[in-house]
Amino acid sequence: MDNIRKYFNEFVAQSDEDWAIFSSKLERVEFPKKSIILEKGKREKFLSFIAKGIVRFNIPKPDYDFTFGFAFENTFVSGYDSFLTKTPSLYNIEAIADCVLWRINCEDLETVYDSTSIGDRIGRKIAEELYLKKMKREMSLLEDTAKKRYLDLMSEQPQLIKYIPQKYLASYIGIRPQSLSRIRKEISI
Amino acid sequence: MDNIRKYFNEFVAQSDEDWAIFSSKLERVEFPKKSIILEKGKREKFLSFIAKGIVRFNIPKPDYDFTFGFAFENTFVSGYDSFLTKTPSLYNIEAIADCVLWRINCEDLETVYDSTSIGDRIGRKIAEELYLKKMKREMSLLEDTAKKRYLDLMSEQPQLIKYIPQKYLASYIGIRPQSLSRIRKEISI
DNA sequence: CGATTTAATTAACATTTGTTCATTGATTGC
């Protein structure tokens, strides 16, 4: 629970009391590799902190499996749009590696939001962090070539890329696995 | 001020008192067409509600002018990443049409955040809205072709597209003006 | 209004990525 507390203290509030309120609602759960954390069509009921592991966001399609995002250790993960809008999730969240999550459910978070001084701040910080991430992502998708996105990912998450199958990476970068192979070949030469 | 109040009541809080706290900090400003609302390199000091007009987000580059976003009437606009991280903005915000904004500055918003029960909720709602927008955008950039993005924009913002020069739309869609011309030609046939 | 500048269109060719399909390599489960 150390990392989530560190995150909390850094971004949300410093006091032990605030931490006590929030952390009392947290539940520890494990998901083995390849298990579904959130299923498409179901409503997201949790906001989860990844203490250990990697997850991917994906949409299973008739022809192929579309991966559009990852989340790594020591960040929050959630089908956040489903969580916010209370509508069925448009995508799966799947454990790529064995995961340990600390999660708070929807109702408890609402309670925290409504009954404590720090509730909305937590929600604000999380939404702000997610927004900044998406902002960078948008820029990258518009401005960069697939090759640059791959090289960036390699330098930003070098140790983790090893664990992610290339077909997921390709999808995330916005290209087909064959094209990623082509790019990898170019680079290595 | 009607629309911003409507927005406030719908998404933030219902009480007259809360509205009074927030609205007392709001300042009305006008920006004529083509004027710079936020300049790249400067720090964003405001969170603004667009009562009237359209703005674009852009990065002036040596070779061309890169437009990556728009904001329309009755939504909030800000160099929000600069605002949050207190670092210089990486982009301009420019009025495409004559604009009327209601804005609150950084310090006042912090005050509202810290001194009222609704402060963080406002910030949370804004960040959540921005996040949902970016989420949709990411999906579109990964999954759709440029043609589909153009058609979607046409159907979602039909009356506003008229006012936006095509070179800006092209950039937003992720292609060159020449390619947009090609697509438009195809469609009209 | 006319002159100048800027935007949009078009075309020819280059580059990138997609598609299909075959082959090789790696994992998984018995």
Next chain:
DNA sequence: GCAATCAATGAACAAATGTTAATTAAATCG
């Protein structure tokens, strides 16, 4: 360990978008 399955690579051709450059259309400014 072996068979079966799934992942990655490679090649040939198709489709989409980029690049350059010329032309036309529209907007701006005196």
